Every structure is written in structure tokens, then in C-alpha cells.
Amino acid sequence: MRDADTPYAKVPVITAIFWIVKVITTALGEATSDALYSYWYLIPVVLVVFVVAFRRQLRSPYYQAIPYWVTVAGIAVFGTLASDGVTGLLAFLVAGGNFQALLPLLLVTLGYAAATAMVLRRWYRSEGTLSVHSITTRRRQKFYWWTVTCTFAMGTAVGDLTASPLHIGFLGSSVLFGVAILIPWILHHRGHLNSVAAFWTAYVLTRPLGASVADWLSKPVHDAGEGGGGVGLGPGPVALGGLILFVALLAYLAIKRPDIQEPLEGTEPAPVGSRIGTSEA
Numbered sequence: 001m002r003d004a005d006t007p008y009a010k011v012p013v014i015t016a017i018f019w020i021v022k023v024i025t026t027a028l029g030e031a032t033s034d035a036l037y038s039y040w041y042l043i044p045v046v047l048v049v050f051v052v053a054f055r056r057q058l059r060s061p062y063y064q065a066i067p068y069w070v071t072v073a074g075i076a077v078f079g080t081l082a083s084d085g086v087t088g089l090l091a092f093l094v095a096g097g098n099f100q101a102l103l104p105l106l107l108v109t110l111g112y113a114a115a116t117a118m119v120l121r122r123w124y125r126s127e128g129t130l131s132v133h134s135i136t137t138r139r140r141q142k143f144y145w146w147t148v149t150c151t152f153a154m155g156t157a158v159g160d161l162t163a164s165p166l167h168i169g170f171l172g173s174s175v176l177f178g179v180a181i182l183i184p185w186i187l188h189h190r191g192h193l194n195s196v197a198a199f200w201t202a203y204v205l206t207r208p209l210g211a212s213v214a215d216w217l218s219k220p221v222h223d224a225g226e227g228g229g230g231v232g233l234g235p236g237p238v239a240l241g242g243l244i245l246f247v248a249l250l251a252y253l254a255i256k257r258p259d260i261q262e263p264l265e266g267t268e269p270a271p272v273g274s275r276i277g278t279s280e281a
Helices: 016-035 040-059 065-093 099-127 138-163 169-180 182-189 195-218 235-256
Strands: none
Touching (some): 016 065, 016 195, 016 235, 065 138, 138 169, 138 195, 169 182, 169 195, 182 195
16 A cells, blocks of 8 residues: 555645536535435435545545545535534524524534634644645645535535525525625735635635525425525435536546646656556555
8 A cells, every 4th residue: 555645636626617516516415415304214325435435535645536526525415414413403402582593503603613713723733734735645634624524514504594594595695605705716816815715715605605506496485484495396306416417527527637736846647547546556
């Protein structure tokens, strides 16, 4: 087995297709987590797929599209379940009144925001950088995945918070976060925000954006208690549609490999076969 610490990045280069696939995984994770409440017997299958992909991702010396994005999709599913589970528990503990919906979501949002900040702080103190271009070691990769997990859970709570207690609705929340995600890019483009801060700000916002779109497509048309209602497709069809789109884009990334970062200066490119899933032994 080759050493897990290599000069090759273990995450993709950040391009437009990265953000497209990232938003799709958040929508897929939201719809799938909702569907699993009805199809609970599929949870072990989803868990096994996630664990296999995550182990492959951690052990691989190179970025590989399939294990990386399957891991992201798995975290999207279980991060949503974690956020919803904690929110539901807090809602059960909170007394009735106007704060019954607002307070649990606010506490979960703040809690996961604090967890995200703590992980980023420990990551920076340990490695001296938060740049995704520097993720070439297993330790940095672990910091990265802890951050991803916290941002998914936080983003889920933020999307639910704006949609229902704040009465913006699922469609309104989709528009809100769709506009908000452009702000870091604009600020970075104009030189007012460094690339690392712009990336992580946009990364956090992809979660409530994708989740709001998925909820708008899946929720009942007339249901004031569910973020003002939605299109009414149901979580199962939305999850299936998202999965088809996800698999198509994943196949493109695995075959064409447009998102592989250049190796560090002075090193040879990784073997092509190793990048797309062959053994690194």
C-alpha cells in the first residue's frame, strides 16, 4: 500500500462543474433523507455505499471522482438526517408557542455553525492553511471532511429556518440562497475577499440552496406549514431524478477527468488508471 501522504491533491479543482455537482448532491441528499423516512429499509444500503466510498476516498493517493462525490452525497444524506434529528429532539423538548419551530432550528444552526468554526480553527492551527488546493495528506483530508459534514448539517438547518419559521418559503429560499451564493464570487472577483474565505462561504450556501430547491419540488402544493408548499412531486421522484442526474455527471467526471488538480511542482503526474479507480497498491 502506498503512503496516503502524496504530492497529489485528494479533492477536485474548483470549477463551474464542481459547484453544479455540489448543488445537485445537496438536493439529492435532502430528497433522499426525506424519502428514507418512508423507505427506511434502504438506510443500510445507503450506509454501506457511503462507508465503502469514504474508505476508498481516504485510502486513495489521488483524487478520484466516484469515491469523492459518492462520499459527498452520503454526507448530504446523513448530515440532513443528523440536523433533522437534533431539530426534532429540541422541538419535542421546547414548550409550545411561537418559538416552537423557530427556537430549535435557530439552536441547531448556531450549534453547527460553532462546530464548523471550531473545526476550521483547529485545521488552520494544525496546518497553517484552509486551502482545498493543499489537501494532499490524510490529516488534512480528515479536517476537510469534518468541515464538510458540519457545513451540510448547518446548511440544512438554515434552509429549514428561512423556509418555515421565517416564512420565506421554499421557492423564496431557493431564490434567496441562489442570489447569496453569488456574493462571495463577486467580492472575490473584485478583490475584497480572499479565495479561501470565498470558497467556504459559497460552500456553506450550496447546502440550503440545493435543499430548498429539493423541498420546493417535493413538498405538497398547498401546505402553509411546510414552507408555503411546493410543486408536490414527492421526495421519492425528486430523489430518483437527482440520482439520475448525479450519476450522469459523475460518469462524465470519471471518464473525461476535467477536474483533476495539477500535481505539486517538481512531481510527475499520477498514472491515469490510478486516478479513475484502479488499485494504488
